Amino acid sequence: MPKSIVVNPKEVRKPQKLKIKEIPVNQYKPNFEKELKTFGKDVLKEMYSDMLLIREFESMLNSIKTQGAYQGIEYNHRGPAHLSLGQESASVGQCVVLDADDLIFGSHRSHGEILAKCFSAVHKSDDETLLDIMKNFMGGATLKVVEEGHHGSVKDLAMNYVLYGTLAEIFAREYGINKGLGGSMHAFFPPFGSMPNNAIVGGSGDICVGGALYKRINRKPGIVIGNIGDASMGCGPVWEGMTLAAMDQYRTLWDKEVGGAPPIMFNFFNNFYGMGGQTAGETMGYNILARVGAGVNPENMHAERVDGYNPLAVAEAVARKKKILQEGRGPVLLDTITYRLSGHSPSDASSYRTKEELALWQEEDCIKSFGAYLKENGVLTEAELSEYKERATEKLTHVTKLAVSLDISPRPSGELVETVMFSNEKVDRFDDREPEVLMPKEENPRVKAIARRKRFGFDENGKRLSGNQIYSYRDGLFEAMLHRFYEDPTMIAYGEENRDWGGAFAVYRGLTEAIPYHRLFNASISEGAIVGSGVGYALCGGRAVVELMYCDFMGRAGDEIFNQVAKWQAMSAGILKMPLVVRVSVGSKYGAQHSQDWTSIVAHIPGLKAMFPATPYDAKGMLNLALRGTDPVIFFESQKLYGIGEEFVESGVPEGYYEIPEGEPAVRRNGKDLTIITIGATLYPALEVADELQEKYGVSSEVIDLRFINPLNYDLLVESVKKTGKVLLASDACERNSFLHNVASNLTQLAFNYLDGPPVVVGSRNWITPAAEMEDTFFPQKEWIVDAIHERIYPLAGHQVSTVQTYGEILRRNRLGV
Ligand SMILES: Cc1ncc(C[n+]2csc(CCOP(=O)(O)OP(=O)(O)O)c2C)c(N)n1
Numbered sequence: 001m002p003k004s005i006v007v008n009p010k011e012v013r014k015p016q017k018l019k020i021k022e023i024p025v026n027q028y029k030p031n032f033e034k035e036l037k038t039f040g041k042d043v044l045k046e047m048y049s050d051m052l053l054i055r056e057f058e059s060m061l062n063s064i065k066t067q068g069a070y071q072g073i074e075y076n077h078r079g080p081a082h083l084s085l086g087q088e089s090a091s092v093g094q095c096v097v098l099d100a101d102d103l104i105f106g107s108h109r110s111h112g113e114i115l116a117k118c119f120s121a122v123h124k125s126d127d128e129t130l131l132d133i134m135k136n137f138m139g140g141a142t143l144k145v146v147e148e149g150h151h152g153s154v155k156d157l158a159m160n161y162v163l164y165g166t167l168a169e170i171f172a173r174e175y176g177i178n179k180g181l182g183g184s185m186h187a188f189f190p191p192f193g194s195m196p197n198n199a200i201v202g203g204s205g206d207i208c209v210g211g212a213l214y215k216r217i218n219r220k221p222g223i224v225i226g227n228i229g230d231a232s233m234g235c236g237p238v239w240e241g242m243t244l245a246a247m248d249q250y251r252t253l254w255d256k257e258v259g260g261a262p263p264i265m266f267n268f269f270n271n272f273y274g275m276g277g278q279t280a281g282e283t284m285g286y287n288i289l290a291r292v293g294a295g296v297n298p299e300n301m302h303a304e305r306v307d308g309y310n311p312l313a314v315a316e317a318v319a320r321k322k323k324i325l326q327e328g329r330g331p332v333l334l335d336t337i338t339y340r341l342s343g344h345s346p347s348d349a350s351s352y353r354t355k356e357e358l359a360l361w362q363e364e365d366c367i368k369s370f371g372a373y374l375k376e377n378g379v380l381t382e383a384e385l386s387e388y389k390e391r392a393t394e395k396l397t398h399v400t401k402l403a404v405s406l407d408i409s410p411r412p413s414g415e416l417v418e419t420v421m422f423s424n425e426k427v428d429r430f431d432d433r434e435p436e437v438l439m440p441k442e443e444n445p446r447v448k449a450i451a452r453r454k455r456f457g458f459d460e461n462g463k464r465l466s467g468n469q470i471y472s473y474r475d476g477l478f479e480a481m482l483h484r485f486y487e488d489p490t491m492i493a494y495g496e497e498n499r500d501w502g503g504a505f506a507v508y509r510g511l512t513e514a515i516p517y518h519r520l521f522n523a524s525i526s527e528g529a530i531v532g533s534g535v536g537y538a539l540c541g542g543r544a545v546v547e548l549m550y551c552d553f554m555g556r557a558g559d560e561i562f563n564q565v566a567k568w569q570a571m572s573a574g575i576l577k578m579p580l581v582v583r584v585s586v587g588s589k590y591g592a593q594h595s596q597d598w599t600s601i602v603a604h605i606p607g608l609k610a611m612f613p614a615t616p617y618d619a620k621g622m623l624n625l626a627l628r629g630t631d632p633v634i635f636f637e638s639q640k641l642y643g644i645g646e647e648f649v650e651s652g653v654p655e656g657y658y659e660i661p662e663g664e665p666a667v668r669r670n671g672k673d674l675t676i677i678t679i680g681a682t683l684y685p686a687l688e689v690a691d692e693l694q695e696k697y698g699v700s701s702e703v704i705d706l707r708f709i710n711p712l713n714y715d716l717l718v719e720s721v722k723k724t725g726k727v728l729l730a731s732d733a734c735e736r737n738s739f740l741h742n743v744a745s746n747l748t749q750l751a752f753n754y755l756d757g758p759p760v761v762v763g764s765r766n767w768i769t770p771a772a773e774m775e776d777t778f779f780p781q782k783e784w785i786v787d788a789i790h791e792r793i794y795p796l797a798g799h800q801v802s803t804v805q806t807y808g809e810i811l812r813r814n815r816l817g818v
């Protein structure tokens with residue numbers, strides 16, 4: 001428990017001077033005898049050959065992009081190609097000491113890394129394993145293309161498979177390693193440990209930490225490397241990822257048996273440039289990138305600068321660092337210097353650097369110098385060096401022919417994309433081992449306390465029970481969490497103040513006692529990395545629930561939610577699953593930056609499921625649903641609702657397990673004259689409105705709680721609107737572009753002939769959320785809804801309006817933009 005770490009004023013107020021340990025820079029000393037002993041001649045030759053193949057691969061793409069042809073094969077590639085010419089030694093040197101279960105994540109410039117990692121796995125795997133992977137991956141479709149007419153060894157076939165599969169992917173072909181849905185900047189191949197590459201600079205900086213957490217928590221072998229560029233050190237996710245990876249708790253508070261810190265290496269392929277901005281000297285202040293490690297923890301993240309122009313220097317450093325990571329002493333930061341001889345992309349004219357500088361690096365070209373080194377030491381002859389080059393050209397010519405042909409390599413269909421947006425599976429547990437827990441469920445103090453509560457919110461006389469007697473919305477969430485923790489050993493949950501504090505708004509109170517530290521932990525205040533690492537954890541094969549205290553903090557995790565959580569299932573063509581639930585609470589009382597409902601923003605992004613329960617029964621049943629699925633869910637909760645009891649299911653919230661059917665709205669009150677549709681907490685004022693309409697005006701309202709944002713089944717809504725001919729929609733989201741406008745628009749089209757008038761949307765004002773005392777000027781009030789019905793749906797006999805809800809008012813507000 002953190003309580004065991006006392007913050008002692010006597011200690012922390014003491015004067016002292018921090019001493020920063022030295023950070024090695026280019027300390028590698030070539031020693032051929034040692035290198036030969038470590039690797040042997042064959043591996044040294046393989047390294048040279050792999051570098052050449054990568055060089056040829058990238059040169060081929062460069063030629064296709066700039067001249068429309070390679071070796072007489074014509075092709076117009078419309079997509080991107082961020083080439084890594086010059087950087088081959090850095091990636092091959094890294095991968096030669098990695099095994100297939102070591103994972104690398106990367107960036108937009110990762111062709112070389114994918115190839116190096118896959119080549120290394122091919123060299124290290126036996127024929128049976130290779131055939132097994134090639135036959136089973138994507139139903140063997142990629143293998144079929146390369147095995148046609150192949151007479152060489154299985155390893156050679158596997159090399160062709162990797163080259164063709166990667167190239168076909170870049171050319172958006174169905175037999176590419178991600179069925180053409182990843183493309184140049186996102187391609188990857190998990191069976192050989194090449195994990196998602198990210199077009200968002202620094203995007204892998206926090207995802208990779210999740211991969212390492214997955215390895216550590218689930219005791220899986222292997223380490224994880226996040227390969228990112230030098231300019232990405234300016235990105236929030238990278239800093240947040242390093243912070244999360246360096247938390248003291250792995251060593252101070254987690255069970256020793258878990259193994260210490262997650263085995264993560266942040267490797268910066270430092271080519272000294274962003275696109276055109278020069279990092280050291282212009283856009284960054286670190287001078288030598290490795291220095292940054294000193295700002296993260298007392299070990300300087302074991303940071304080191306290594307000469308990436310020498311593959312053996314890289315291999316030696318990565319092997320040493322791997323050991324540190326395996327011992328749980330990470331994270332590690334490696335500043336691997338290299339140089340991009342090509343432009344950022346083939347259209348880049350290198351206006352930001354001089355020809356002289358380029359010539360200096362060309363003179364020391366890593367392939368030329370490694371070749372010379374091997375020749376000098378008798379590993380390769382001049383003739384063999386030329387032979388290797390010829391073989392590389394031959395191989396690339398072969399796979400390029402296959403990849404450009406539309407007959408051999410067709411394009412994926414649009415329907416394929418639709419089928420991989422969601423995986424829609426149900427998985428009780430992602431591993432068969434016993435879930436690690438600290439006590440039997442029945443002994444949990446909160447479970448015992450809940451057992452004493454009333455699972456329906458009213459007594460026999462219909463009187464509402466008081467707060468401390470009832471089973472609440474937050475209890476429903478707790479039960480769903482507890483259930484999955486005891487079912488799925490891979491399930492973890494984390495976020496800010498998730499442990500002793502009890503999670504935001506006490507939803508997790510009672511979990512600290514039951515769940516060991518490594519399955520439920522407090523994270524650094526790093527919303528981006530909290531979500532991003534959740535992405536990495538989920539796509540590596542585990543289930544994660546991450547919590548953002550307030551919906552507003554989604555802004556901090558914007559890239560992670562909108563570009564990462566949402567997209568990896570589809571960009572992987574369904575190879576990866578994303579069993580990640582992001583819990584966010586919609587607030588109130590705390591003003592402009594703690595009170596927003598952003599359901600509409602989430603609804604706009606393809607690839608996200610979104611749910612918003614409004615009752616304790618649904619809180620439990622919907623979280624159960626989310627926690628058994630394999631898709632990412634943004635799970636909205638309302639702070640206005642955490643304490644409420646169940647008011648609709650008279651038998652009360654069941655003690656056992658159940659799920660709410662996905663996408664189905666719920667009728668909360670039957671009616672015939674008017675349909676009122678709500679999302680979240682607005683259900684309750686809407687019910688009051690329904691009462692008032694009935695009592696005062698004899699209008700019978702059907703009240704429907706939407707519950708789901710995406711996916712959403714419109715059948716029930718359409719049926720209701722067909723019956724009533726009138727519909728009002730209300731929620732706490734700001735009115736402009738509220739998701740309800742989408743629902744209104746669809747209903748207009750789906751039930752146009754049945755509607756007496758256009759649907760009316762009532763939302764919060766298009767303002768900042770003002771102070772608690774002024775919230776009735778902002779959130780939809782009962783009167784607003786009644787007045788809007790009176791003004792825009794049908795006049796309520798004798799009704800006196802107290803607010804302005806006219807069409808003129810809509811025009812006025814829009815004119816002012818408020
Ligand atoms: C978040 C984000 N900002 C900007 C870009 C545009 N962009 C693509 S690559 C790049 C430079 C990246 O430099 P570095 O991280 O050093 O990688 P390198 O390209 O040198 O391999 C930029 C600015 C982007 N893709 N993502």
Ligand SMILES: [Mg+2]
Nearest residue numbers: 229230271273
């Ligand atoms: Mg760079």
